[in-house]
Amino acid sequence: MQAARRLHLSQPTVSKQLKALEERYRISLFLSRTPPLKLTPAGEALFREANQLFSSVDNVEQILEDDQSDRLLLRLGSDTPPLAARLAHEMKIAFPRLHCQVRIENARDTFELLRSGQCDMAIVTDPPVHPNFQYVPIREDRLMAAFPTDHPAARLPAFDIRGLADESLLMRETWSRTRTAIQRLFTDVDVMPRDIQDLHTRETIREAIALGMGMSFFFSIECAPDPRIVYLPIRTEVPLPAIHYYLISVIDKRHHPMFRRATDIAKAWYAPAAAPELQRQH
Known part of the structure; x- marks a missing residue:
């Protein structure tokens, strides 16, 4: 269901395509069809190769975007305005013609924006764990x-x-x-x-x-x-x-230069919680 949603296809369509692939090459990609799905050795090998292929596609896209960078779009969701503004600012420095769209919602709704594909990455407080997402702790x-x-x-x-x-x-x-x-x-x-x-x-x-x-x-x-x-x-x-803030993005996009840059920025920000002796602020 999650794969179908991310591909903007119906679940029966995805299932039929997987079945057709298995029948054509006479292989099994999954050990069973009941959740949680587990890949066979052939399925794992195909998954690794597909990841490398998608990474190459991302790099090609970035080369094309460098020539047409007015098309480069970052849709960022967050429940923490200061961190969202800071990331948008640093990404704009890294990609000068980047167009940023920032949506501020509560943590639950921000995570749903990412899960449903309505944003490309998100900064969320103590988010739920999802196997398709990469989590980078910020602070x-x-x-x-x-x-x-x-x-x-x-x-x-x-x-x-x-x-x-x-x-x-x-x-x-x-x-x-x-x-x-x-x-x-x-x-x-x-x-x-x-x-x-x-x-x-x-x-x-x-x-x-x-x-x-x-x-x-x-x-x-x-x-x-x-x-x-x-x-x-x-x-x-x-x-x-x-509480803990995380930058979350789709694992499949982690090799794309824009997503790699955002990940590097988030890692550089990481800071532990302030000690109780923190000086007072005005």
Whole structure:
């Protein structure tokens, strides 16, 4: 089914073509037809040769695209705007006439865009594992606390999570990875805020913090500089929940120069999670 979807064909059509190939050359490509499918030795040999052939085709395409590079298109999906913008920027430097299309969705919808072929590569937080995709870790990240600059906590070197019981907490939407991490933190340290206000988007929460409506938590990559807000590392006796960002692309495209370049960029970015002692940011 997945192969048929990626080829934009029906499953019966793909099955018939495979059967015709086996009958023509009197070989078996699969040990059985029941999932999970496993290749025979002949199937594995054919798979290796096909991969090399597709790699050569990709290289030929790149040569042609170098002469007609206005046709070079990168469709990038992401659930993390800063990383998406950074990758688009560096890819544009590598391929000056590259045309970028960036779509920002939540992690679940971004992964679906890639799975359904609506984007070429994606930056996704803690994505599901899929055998047809290549995963390149970009970075780890942990939560930081955000306060208005006139809040008493803003003068501290770090925020003691036990102080949350005295705070009004501004929260993201229920399916947000940030909200999930915060709720896990509540459970781990057995503490709850004085009250919770649901404001959904990062932008709305930042404005509400600046107005003094309450405090919130952001992953460090989301801590955009704002003179009205102070971001503090969190002091806690239990490990802070971590998330992991990955660049994902289709394995079959990994030899294409554009995809190789994106992979090299992502590998160069890799950074472990910031330590709790991270200095506060304004």
